[in-house]
Each structure stands twice: as C-alpha cells, then as structure tokens.
Amino acid sequence: MTLLSIEGLGITFGGIAAVKDVSFSVRPGEIVSVIGPNGAGKTTLFNMISGVYRPGSGRVVLNGEDVTAMSPHLLARRGMCRTFQNLQVFQSMTVLENTIAGYHLQESGPVLADLLHLPASRRRARAAEQGARELLRRVGLERAAEREAGSLSYGSLKRLEIARAMALQPRVLLLDEPAAGCNAVETEEIDHLIAEIAASGVAILLVEHDMKMVMRISNHIVVLDHGEKIAEGDPATVSRNPAVIAAYLGAEHAAG
Amino acid sequence: MRLTTKTATLLALVALIALAPLFFPSAFYYRVGALIFVNGLAVTGIVILTGWAGQISLGHAGFAGIGAYACALAPVHLGLHPALAILLGAGVSAVLAWLVGRPILRLKGYYLGVASLGMGILISMVLNNERDLTRGPDGIDVPDLGLRAALKTAGLDLSNGEFWYALCGIVLVLGAWLALNLHDSPTGRALRALHGSEVAARTVGMDVPRLKLQAFVISAVYASVSGSLLALQNRFITPDVAGFMHSVEMVTMAVLGGVGSVAGAIFGAAVLTLLPQMLTVFAEYEQLVLGLVMVLVMIFLREGVVPSILRKLRGTGE
Ligand SMILES: Nc1ncnc2c1ncn2[C@@H]1O[C@H](COP(=O)(O)OP(=O)(O)OP(=O)(O)O)[C@@H](O)[C@H]1O
Ligand SMILES: [Mg+2]
Numbered sequence: 268m269t270l271l272s273i274e275g276l277g278i279t280f281g282g283i284a285a286v287k288d289v290s291f292s293v294r295p296g297e298i299v300s301v302i303g304p305n306g307a308g309k310t311t312l313f314n315m316i317s318g319v320y321r322p323g324s325g326r327v328v329l330n331g332e333d334v335t336a337m338s339p340h341l342l343a344r345r346g347m348c349r350t351f352q353n354l355q356v357f358q359s360m361t362v363l364e365n366t367i368a369g370y371h372l373q374e375s376g377p378v379l380a381d382l383l384h385l386p387a388s389r390r391r392a393r394a395a396e397q398g399a400r401e402l403l404r405r406v407g408l409e410r411a412a413e414r415e416a417g418s419l420s421y422g423s424l425k426r427l428e429i430a431r432a433m434a435l436q437p438r439v440l441l442l443d444e445p446a447a448g449c450n451a452v453e454t455e456e457i458d459h460l461i462a463e464i465a466a467s468g469v470a471i472l473l474v475e476h477d478m479k480m481v482m483r484i485s486n487h488i489v490v491l492d493h494g495e496k497i498a499e500g501d502p503a504t505v506s507r508n509p510a511v512i513a514a515y516l517g518a519e520h521a522a523g
Numbered sequence: 524m525r526l527t528t529k530t531a532t533l534l535a536l537v538a539l540i541a542l543a544p545l546f547f548p549s550a551f552y553y554r555v556g557a558l559i560f561v562n563g564l565a566v567t568g569i570v571i572l573t574g575w576a577g578q579i580s581l582g583h584a585g586f587a588g589i590g591a592y593a594c595a596l597a598p599v600h601l602g603l604h605p606a607l608a609i610l611l612g613a614g615v616s617a618v619l620a621w622l623v624g625r626p627i628l629r630l631k632g633y634y635l636g637v638a639s640l641g642m643g644i645l646i647s648m649v650l651n652n653e654r655d656l657t658r659g660p661d662g663i664d665v666p667d668l669g670l671r672a673a674l675k676t677a678g679l680d681l682s683n684g685e686f687w688y689a690l691c692g693i694v695l696v697l698g699a700w701l702a703l704n705l706h707d708s709p710t711g712r713a714l715r716a717l718h719g720s721e722v723a724a725r726t727v728g729m730d731v732p733r734l735k736l737q738a739f740v741i742s743a744v745y746a747s748v749s750g751s752l753l754a755l756q757n758r759f760i761t762p763d764v765a766g767f768m769h770s771v772e773m774v775t776m777a778v779l780g781g782v783g784s785v786a787g788a789i790f791g792a793a794v795l796t797l798l799p800q801m802l803t804v805f806a807e808y809e810q811l812v813l814g815l816v817m818v819l820v821m822i823f824l825r826e827g828v829v830p831s832i833l834r835k836l837r838g839t840g841e
Contacts (some may be wrong), residue, residue, distance in 0.1 A: 371716075
C-alpha cells in the first residue's frame with residue numbers, strides 16, 4: 268500500500284532544471300532515503316513535496332489525494348510534516364515553546380478563549396505542554412526546555428526540529444539532513460529515533476549525507492544527480508550501481 | 524516562588540497606577556496620567572501586531588480616528604449611548620482591519636505597512652473633508668460619557684481628572700491582561716512562531732495569513748478603544764487623531780520601550796507622553812525627536828529599553 272507517491276515531479280529555476288521528472292513512492296513504516304551530491308536537487312524535491320515550492324510539472328499524491336502544491340499548513344492537517352536542512356527554529360522562543368508549536372493543530376482554538384484565558388484554552392495548552400515535555404525527553408532535550416532556542420548548539424537544534432515535527436504525529440515525515448553537524452553519539456541517537464518513528468508506522472523520507480547511516484536504516488534509496496533520478500533500489504543494490512558510484516560515492520571518495 | 528512575566532507586569536502596573544497620584548505635584552497630572560494610559564493601550568495593540576506577529580502598520584491612527592469619531596457621531600446621529608459608541612467604533616475598526624488585512628496578508632513581505640499607510644491617510648482625508656458630518660479640521664464636540672455623574676449619585680464623587688485617570692487606568696490594565704493572556708496562549712505562541720520562521724510555522728499547520736489577520740484585527744480594536752477614550756475625556760476631537768504622525772508616534776512608543784513586551788511598550792508610551800508635557804520645546808521638535816528616538820533605539824537597544832534592561836539584570840543576577 269502506497270502512502271505517498273511522487274509522480275514525474277520537476278521544477279526549473281531561471282531555465283535550469285533543478286529537479287526533472289522524479290518518481291518514486293513511500294509506504295507506511297518505510298524509510299526511503301534520497302541521496303545525491305551537493306546541488307543534486309534533494310532539498311528542492313522536499314520543498315516541492317511539502318508545498319513550499321510549486322512544482323513545474325508532476326504530481327504529489329498523499330493517501331490517494333492529489334496534494335500537488337497544496338499549502339504546507341493543509342498538508343500538515345493531512346499528516347505531512349518536515350524538518351529543514353537550514354534550521355528553521357523559532358529562535359527567540361524557548362525550546363519547550365518550539366515543541367509546543369508542533370501541537371498547534373491540536374491546541375489552537377477560538378482566539379477569544381485565548382484572550383480571556385478561558386479554562387478551555389488553558390486545558391488545550393496544558394495538554395500540548397505535557398506532550399511537548401515528553402517529546403523533549405525522547406530527543407534528550409528535556410533539561411534545555413526553558414532555554415531560548417537560539418542559544419542551543421547546532422546538533423541540539425536538529426533534534427529540536429525533529430521533536431517539533433513529531434508533535435504533529437505525522438503519517439509522512441520528511442527529514443532533510445537530520446544528522447548534519449551532529450557528533451557520532453548524537454548521530455546514532457538520531458538514527459535510533461528515526462528507526463523508532465518508522466517502526467510506529469510513519470513513512471519517512473530522508474535526505475542524509477552520512478552514508479553509513481543511510482545504508483544502515485533505509486529500506487529503499489533514490490539517487491539524484493543533477494536533478495534526475497539515476498538509480499533506485501535497496502541499499503545493497505544501489506551501492507553496487509556503477510552510475511551511483513561514479514556520481515556520488517565516487518565524488519565523495521575523490522573529495523575524501 | 525518565581526513570578527511569571529504576566530503576574531509581575533500586572534502587579535507593577537496596578538501598583539504604579541494606584542500609587543502614582545500620591546506623588547502628583549498638581550491635579551494636572553491626572554490628565555497626563557490618563558493620556559499615558561490611553562497611549563499605552565494603543566501601543567499594547569502594536570506589541571501584539573509588531574512585537575509578536577512581526578507585522579508593521581503605519582496607519583493604526585486611522586483606527587483611533589474611527590474609535591474617536593464613533594463616540595462623537597454615533598450618540599448624535601444614531602442616538603447611541605457613548606459607551607455603546609465605543610463598542611461600535613471597535614466593531615467598525617475590526618471589520619475594516621479584516622477587509623484591508625485579508626487580501627494583503629496573503630502576500631509575502633511588508634505590504635501591510637504600505638496598505639495600512641494608505642488606509643490611514645484615507646480615513647484622515649475623510650475626517651477632514653466630510654465637513655457636513657465631521658465638521659472637518661476644526662474638530663467636533665464629543666458627548667459626555669455620563670459615567671462620572673452616575674458614580675456621583677452612587678456616592679463616589681471624583682473630579683473629572685481623577686475619573687478619567689481611574690477609568691483609563693482600569694481599561695489599560697484590562698488591555699494588558701488580555702494581551703498577556705494571549706502571549707502564552709496557543710494563538711500567541713503561533714504569532715510569535717510565524718514571526719520566527721514563517722515556513723516552519725506553516726509546516727506545523729499554522730494558517731499564517733489567518734493568524735496575521737487576527738493580530739491585525741485585535742490591534743485595530745486596541746487602537747480604536749484608545750481613540751474613543753481620548754475623545755470622551757477631551758469632550759472634543761480633531762482629525763489629527765487619525766493622522767500619520769499619530770501612527771508613527773504609536774510605533775515609536777512601542778519600539779522605544781520594547782516592541783516585544785507589554786511592560787516595555789507602556790513604558791515607551793509613558794516616556795513619549797510625558798516628554799512634551801514637561802518640555803514645551805519638545806512639542807516644536809516632536810517629529811525630530813521621534814525620528815531620533817527611533818534611530819537611537821535601533822542602533823543601541825534593538826529590543827527596546829525595558830527588555831534590554833531586564834536582560835542585563837537577569838544576566839548579572841544568575
Ligand atoms: N529558490 C531557488 N532559486 C534558484 N535556484 C535554486 C533555488 N532552490 C534551489 N536552487 C538550485 O537548485 C539546485 C538544487 O539545489 P538543492 O538545494 O535542492 O540541492 P541539494 O541536493 O539539497 O544539495 P545539498 O546536498 O547541498 O543540500 C541548486 O543548483 C540550487 O542552486
Ligand atoms: Mg539540500
């Protein structure tokens with residue numbers, strides 16, 4: 268059963284194709300990784316799927332519904348959430364508030380109730396706070412809860428973004444380089460966390476440069492190069508593919 | 524026990540309002556106090572719109588104008604009690620803010636600043652030019668609220684200055700309470716979140732244009748009630764209340780004290796209301812001083828006076 272299917276997605280910037288005719292699909296509980304060299308179009312692909320960019324061509328189908336170019340807040344209602352490669356945290360809010368923000372769809376209600384501090388408003392806020400504290404515990408940030416998010420390390424902010432996205436209890440979660448800037452221990456923690464989320468039935472779409480991590484946790488890998496899909500398959504197949512070795516692994520070896 | 528910002532702000536505000544009269548050199552200061560409270564109310568609305576939601580309005584005086592002229596006109600032409608005219612003004616302001624904000628806030632960028640500027644100018648023009656209704660630039664009389672007389676028959680005899688000081692003080696505390704409630708509520712959190720990162724706010728399900736619109740409408744109501752109270756206590760109003768300078772004044776007050784904090788904004792309102800009362804030369808150079816304050820705050824105290832000081836205190840305290 269397919270939960271998310273990407274059909275011939277493409278976009279051009281100033282006449283240059285950043286992503287071209289990319290198709291693949293993701294099932295519940297599956298971890299699908301999108302890999303490729305810098306500038307291959309991975310983030311652009313995420314931006315199209317998550318409604319941040321309007322695709323030039325192709326379709327995004329979520330749970331049987333065409334959600335192409337749908338606004339991110341409506342996608343959130345349908346169970347899609349994402350994290351960002353270039354951190355997008357609410358800098359001047361506390362770590363706890365950042366996470367509570369992930370509960371927006373559950374905690375928001377009539378603005379009048381909020382202005383008047385009515386019991387209904389307080390109840391919603393309290394439930395969100397409880398959930399948020401629990402999530403912060405899961406990502407190991409419970410002791411930083413009251414700190415201003417802007418004061419956290421890069422690795423911690425990455426985990427904060429994951430916690431905020433988890434708060435939505437998404438059915439599809441897009442993670443754009445969740446382990447970038449994290450040390451080995453943190454990377455392993457994030458690794459476990461992703462596996463855990465997938466095990467609970469969430470479809471995960473992952474962009475990650477840490478190849479060891481990708482090979483270890485992915486069920487399926489899609490390889491992009493210059494905006495085009497050059498290969499796809501399970502980790503073992505993809506890592507043996509000559510085109511992939513040339514385009515990606517080769518580039519990495521050359522760089523290393 | 525640590526006080527929350529909300530409780531601390533409200534306690535400090537109530538204490539200041541209640542105790543300040545003990546130090547008044549003359550009865551004239553009741554009037555100055557009431558003006559501070561009226562401005563503080565409008566600026567609290569700016570805090571919600573600009574400090575939290577990150578949206579800029581350059582036409583908020585337009586809503587103050589609507590609130591003020593509702594109190595001047597509705598009792599005469601519609602036979603409405605002045606107290607109900609305050610509500611009518613607030614309602615009209617809210618609807619207008621909604622109509623102006625709805626199409627504009629769907630666009631990305633600072634279009635609200637331009638649109639609200641145009642709206643403010645338009646309201647000001649109507650108030651100046653519709654002489655048959657508003658009597659134009661010369662201004663118009665405003666009916667008595669009648670509450671002071673009612674209190675007198677009930678046994679509470681206040682001078683005019685005392686009455687308006689108390690009433691505006693109470694409304695300001697109420698306005699501050701509502702704003703502080705909002706700050707830590709789901710809506711307030713969402714407003715501050717979209718200010719921090721609009722794209723992240725959208726991906727967690729926030730309807731960003733709708734939230735911005737809510738902030739704009741709420742702040743318009745604050746400005747409108749502020750205009751009503753000004754008109755009712757002066758018993759007279761001119762179109763200046765809706766003028767561009769008044770809009771700039773509101774933003775400057777908020778920025779001076781700290782646009783992100785209710786306490787700061789009220790402090791800013793107090794400073795910029797007191798200055799012209801104490802220094803008559805200030806009145807002549809008002810525009811110059813407002814501009815200078817804005818530039819200096821932006822360079823030296825980006826967050827405004829009050830949050831900057833609080834941060835310093837906390838920094839050394841811990
Ligand atoms: N908004 C935009 N306007 C113009 N060009 C863009 C825009 N967004 C992306 N691009 C271009 O599209 C191409 C793909 O970029 P993208 O960020 O998707 O790569 P990526 O695979 O995520 O790379 P990285 O591994 O470095 O994150 C790049 O050439 C980039 O310059
Ligand atoms: Mg990228």
